[in-house]
Ligand code: HEM
């Protein structure tokens with residue numbers, strides 16, 4: 001049912017980091033505070049939440065009005081996530097692109113801002129982004145919704161990775177409806193960004 | 198499709214109607230058809246709290262900045278912007294959770310919050326960064342699994358708490374669960390419990406000796422006891438009233454040595470009626486039932502309650518829960534079996550601190566230790582699934598911000614430990630020095646002064662390795678650390694062995710985060726004693742304070758001496774001297790790290806404190822200063838007891854200045870800290886105008902402040918004792934003045950408030 005995907009406004013995207021590059025999560029806290037000072041990423045940036053004492057979830061959050069950015073350790077795989085809270089205009093595909101643009105821009109900035117840290121900065125190979133629906137009403141975990149979302153994400157993956165070698169796989173989490181889009185080989189974030197902007 | 202439609206046949210009609218009403222109230226407030234203050238109380242009663250920065254302002258570390266929420270001037274309370282994220286408290290009676298409820302909590306944490314659930318110090322669950330517009334659906338989804346947020350906040354009967362081991366404890370007199378459950382159901386929404394001036398907290402404990410229900414710090418506390426009458430054993434409660442923490446903690450007083458179980462609900466109802474009728478309504482700082490009990494005297498209070506009880510018409514609900522089988526008695530899921538002694542790495546240490554052998558042979562209760570009371574939505578869901586497989590529904594949240602799984606077959610312990618560890622929930626050290634309690638503090642609370650969570654996280658990370666390795670000296674292993682972000686004591690620092698609450702000190706023109714060290718509190722015996730403030734230390738040196746005090750205790754302890762006995766023996770002065778040298782703050786140039794708080798790189802400031810919401814009414818800056826002044830008088834008293842006369846004098850004087858400053862703030866917010874300015878402004882604004890004057894005493898109480906200000910410090914203990922009493926009276930007069938100001942009718946508004954004031 002295409003209806004579901006069309007109504008879906010709450011969702012998250014996560015771009016995975018090179019695990020060895022992710023470093024100590026608490027070092028990101030001052031980075032996010034600086035982002036607020038400088039308005040470094042899109043949105044009304046409100047506050048930083050420190051959950052570095054937890055595993056398997058967000059570790060450091062940058063709370064914005066429209067969305068939450070997070071250094072995310074869900075499933076033991078570090079990455080940067082963008083969880084949309086406020087509705088966006090446009091088709092589902094257009095909304096995905098807007099969210100992806102915010103996420104990738106933030107990831108670039110994070111690469112840049114951590115690059116001079118001792119032990120090296122965080123690196124995003126740019127070959128994999130996970131999508132998860134975050135609205136169990138608009139997108140319940142059913143085969144129908146998954147099919148509708150798969151179509152949308154195949155199109156999104158095509159756009160993101162320039163059409164070639166895109167693999168779409170369901171998330172490895174029985175409680176969430178989601179898919180990862182993946183390509184072979186690293187793609188520079190700037191390239192990804194230019195494709196969704 | 199909406200959640201309302203989707204869940205229509207799963208939500209009890211009454212809950213559905215309440216939530217619909219709340220949704221309409223939100224709509225009306227949007228159209229400005231409900232006053233913002235009334236709306237604030239309305240949402241608070243449904244657990245919808247404000248959160249830091251919801252006034253649209255935040256200091257980002259470079260200075261105060263506007264947060265331009267897209268609210269178009271719409272507010273959800275005084276100085277509370279509509280679109281600002283808020284906190285949702287979710288009431289979990291006795292902390293009892295089912296796996297289905299846990300799944301729903303995980304879902305809503307993920308969809309409406311930041312993906313993290315917080316267990317509170319009263320067995321509730323809280324979510325942060327929630328948008329007001331999402332709350333009706335959030336409530337519907339909870340209602341569909343049998344949870345209401347009604348009266349989670351506001352001037353109501355708050356969550357009813359009980360020992361998490363009730364029913365499985367080896368020492369309890371009897372299982373208090375059915376009685377607590379009945380009490381919760383009976384009082385929820387009861388018409389006699391709607392018109393309180395302040396919150397009302399009820400707790401049950403199965404025995405006297407352990408901490409269990411923390412009865413002594415509750416408005417109504419009940420301890421299970423039995424009595425033999427004509428050879429028949431009867432169940433009842435040793436009943437306490439008027440306890441509570443806060444700026445000035447009160448120990449509850451014995452109301453009845455034996456309240457038969459069948460009298461529990463009628464007496465709770467009668468107490469509610471007396472409290473609603475006679476309790477203070479306007480001056481919220483005097484409105485807890487503890488003040489009514491103190492004002493009337495316990496005997497008179499009791500007489501009124503019994504008189505009220507005698508006049509109550511019979512209600513079948515009073516005893517319905519006492520006949521027949523207990524409705525939802527827990528049943529073990531798996532057969533009882535002894536452990537076979539095997540276990541993976543770390544199992545032994547974990548089992549030693551986190552496993553409690555139940556009185557039912559072959560079963561154990563497992564504590565899932567949650568750092569800072571937090572778990573991610575994913576962890577919550579995985580814990581629900583473990584609970585389903587190992588124990589069925591037997592899960593409870595605890596006041597120490599953990600979760601327990603009851604009725605674990607002992608044979609399953611190694612496997613359960615493995616599975617918990619796999620989801621990051623296998624931490625050892627439950628109930629040890631490393632298992633630290635913290636209120637929300639500056640992370641999300643508008644009243645927070647220092648970062649109680651940041652401090653707790655730092656201490657946890659320093660102590661938890663030792664906890665896991667079993668490396669604590671046995672004498673300190675079981676001590677408790679509790680931290681609050683301010684004197685309001687939501688983190689229950691008064692009843693910790695080592696308690697800390699946030700304060701700020703001015704050093705060289707900078708604000709520096711500090712914590713008051715609170716010592717001598719007693720967690721056992723149902724929160725048997727409250728600790729006293731023993732000196733403020735910069736936040737960044739609190740870990741050293743913990744090391745020192747525990748180290749000295751281990752070294753100097755006499756055989757089997759408890760920590761309380763040790764602190765009493767060596768005396769407050771020696772205790773204070775133990776860490777006096779740590780109070781010094783290096784200059785900003787020498788070490789700027791002292792000028793920011795734990796876990797927050799921004800330069801420390803008090804500028805982010807807002808008008809807090811605390812139980813119903815909105816707390817103004819005036820009230821905040823008055824409460825801070827109370828805490829200071831309390832400190833002055835304890836200093837005087839230790840013969841620290843000069844400090845006591847200074848504190849009592851400081852308390853009066855704070856009280857005066859609070860009043861001035863209602864007119865002139867930027868008054869600052871300068872004593873001369875405070876006294877001058879107070880004189881012109883409140884004394885010369887006679888606004889401060891009492892009907893009988895006139896300006897007498899103001900003279901106490903003027904005299905001390907002009908004549909300087911007092912030196913003799915007697916004189917200081919007197920000054921403390923004067924400060925107390927001055928503060929009472931400030932409270933009265935503030936209440937008069939609050940009751941002043943606004944222009945054009947009918948004088949209902951004035952009517953009530955009489
Ligand atoms: C002047 C305002 C407030 C006062 C006097 C106050 C006082 C207290 C006290 C004394 C307790 C616990 C101890 C007891 O049961 O007696 C408590 C519980 C708590 N308070 Fe506050 N509080 C205030 C405002 C707040 C605010 C603004 C927040 C955060 C948003 C907060 C968060 C909590 C939490 C998390 C608990 C334990 C939770 C529960 O009841 O389930 N408090 N409060």
Ligand code: SF4
Nearest residue numbers: 636642645682683687
């Ligand atoms: S103790 Fe203070 S800082 Fe902590 S939650 Fe309570 S009011 Fe807020």
